Amino acid sequence: MCGRYVIYDRLTQGNVVLLGHDIPTNFNVAPTTEIPIIRRGADHTQELYTARWGLIPNWAKDLKIPPFFNARADKLVGNKVFWPCIQQRCLIPMAGFYEWDQTSKQPYFIQVSDEALFYTAGLWNRWCAPDGQQLDSATIITTDPNDTLADIHHRMPVIVDAEYRDTWLDAEFTTAHSLLKPYTRPMHKYPVNSKHVNNVRNNSIQCLEIMHNR
DNA sequence: CCAGACGTTGTT
DNA sequence: GTCTGG
DNA sequence: CCAGACGTTGTT
DNA sequence: GTCTGG
Numbered sequence A: 001m002c003g004r005y006v007i008y009d010r011l012t013q014g015n016v017v018l019l020g021h022d023i024p025t026n027f028n029v030a031p032t033t034e035i036p037i038i039r040r041g042a043d044h045t046q047e048l049y050t051a052r053w054g055l056i057p058n059w060a061k062d063l064k065i066p067p068f069f070n071a072r073a074d075k076l077v078g079n080k081v082f083w084p085c086i087q088q089r090c091l092i093p094m095a096g097f098y099e100w101d102q103t104s105k106q107p108y109f110i111q112v113s114d115e116a117l118f119y120t121a122g123l124w125n126r127w128c129a130p131d132g133q134q135l136d137s138a139t140i141i142t143t144d145p146n147d148t149l150a151d152i153h154h155r156m157p158v159i160v161d162a163e164y165r166d167t168w169l170d171a172e173f174t175t176a177h178s179l180l181k182p183y184t185r186p187m188h189k190y191p192v193n194s195k196h197v198n199n200v201r202n203n204s205i206q207c208l209e210i211m212h213n214r
Numbered sequence B, D: 001c002c003a004g005a006c007g008t009t010g011t012t
Numbered sequence C, E: 001g002t003c004t005g006g
Helices: A162-170 A173-177
Strands: A005-007 A016-018 A021-023 A026-029 A034-040 A046-053 A070-072 A089-094 A096-100 A107-112 A118-128 A134-143 A187-191
Touching (some): A034 A162, A089 A134, A162 A173
Parallel strands (some): A046 A134, A070 A134
Antiparallel strands (some): A034 A046, A107 A187, A118 A134
8 A cells, every 4th residue: 555655856865856846855745635746737748736645536525534545456447436537647756655564563665776756656636625615636546566565565556667657647548557557677665763654743854764673 | 554632611 | 442633 | 216325454 | 426225
């Protein structure tokens, strides 16, 4: 799954610069907060938007619904929450994400080995509140784990390689859906300190420190 | 995802 | 336990 | 037809 | 909204 992640440029050790935007570093991005997403703009170029992490369906009366921050790739077809948004695809940039070992609760930081920044597959929606306010929200699609993740968790976010980002955003569903598989290129993980990572209020670089002497 | 609050009364 | 907040 | 649920996790 | 259950 993917319930916490990192926005950071580890090459410049600073903010992420993307599509003309300067995105603030955040070492502890959590559901219900604002996240940057990439989607097709009106002129069909890729544009950076901001959305609430946790998709809000059109029928929601308020924001007090369960946080739909992940969507299972294998259950998209006909899904009452996500299927109506299947044409509203987006990419969610990140430097890495956290995963908690299912049994030990030890958190790990997981990265793509040869990419400082990578992109997960998502869907977004524009929700109209009863008072007329609009809110864009998004969810991250999950799939089975690859070898890097398998020993700690049974889900992982779908990562879209550079050559398929346009396909995810533009292709008809059958083609786009074929991209929703476990990531095959090299990834690596290392344990991090739960004292820092577990609490969303801690979003310093300490979250990325390797935890020794477990 | 994890952390933290969760209630009523009356008073400020 | 269960819900809300981040 | 109307009513009611609609999700992901993990856990049992 | 849209699907399932009754």
